[in-house]
Amino acid sequence: MTARTTRTLAVALSLTAALAISGCSSDTKDSASGSGDQPKLTVSGGYMPEPVNDKMAxxxxxxxxxxxxxxxxxxxxxxxxxxxxxxxxxxxxxxxVQSLDVPAKGELQLARGGTHVMFMGLKNTPKVGDKVTVELRFEKSGPVKVELDVKERTYKAPTSTDGTSH
Structure with missing residues (x-):
């Protein structure tokens, strides 16, 4: 065997090994997590109406x-x-409630008159234009940090295409 053939063979074996290893690690991840499809969550339209006092919001x-x-x-x-x-x-x-479902290929709407987050015993009273940071915790996904805009007490979220408000 010539030196050139040996180098070519070494490169080919290295590439084959790299591809095999990357394929194996991805297969292992999929089988370890069941379906391999972790929840992919995004949050939009977050707001808090300006609290009347420091008791709740x-x-x-x-x-x-x-x-x-x-x-x-x-x-x-x-x-x-x-x-x-x-x-x-x-x-x-x-x-x-202890938890709220976030359906696969769907959404959870936290809206006035329905499901929502309640702040009890505020440390201060945010005003219109302020931002309030929250961290949402989920059963399967990692935590998600969200900045809520403080809006007027009478603010109504825009209506989505399915007729529900956010």
Missing amino acids: GAFMVIKNDSKTADKLTGVTSPLSDDLQVHETKDQKMQQ
């Missing part, structure tokens, strides 16, 4: 899931309050 947004794997919103934290709760409204009564 609501927060609203849309959490979109572009993956084939459902997830759950399990908690929220913020420097503005040590007590944030996830609420739903049923039969015109607000109640705390």
Whole structure:
């Protein structure tokens, strides 16, 4: 064998090994996580109406899931309050829940009169134009940080194409 043939063979073997290793690692990741399709969440339209006092405030947004794997919103934290709760409204009564579903290829709408986040015992009272940071926690996805715009108390979110408001 000539030196040139040996080099060519070495390069070919190196490329083959690199491709095999990268293929194996990607297969391992897929099999370890089940479907291999982790939830892909994005948040839009986040806002908080200006609180009347420092007792409580609501927060609203849309959490979109572009993956084939459902997830759950399990908690929220913020420097503005040590007590944030996830609420739903049923039969015109607000109640705390442990989690809210974020469906696969769907969205969770946190809106007035429905599901929302409640800040209890605010550390200060944000004003219109301020921004409030929250961190959303999910069952499967990593935490997502969101900045909420503080809006007028009468603010109504734009209506989406399906007729629901955000």
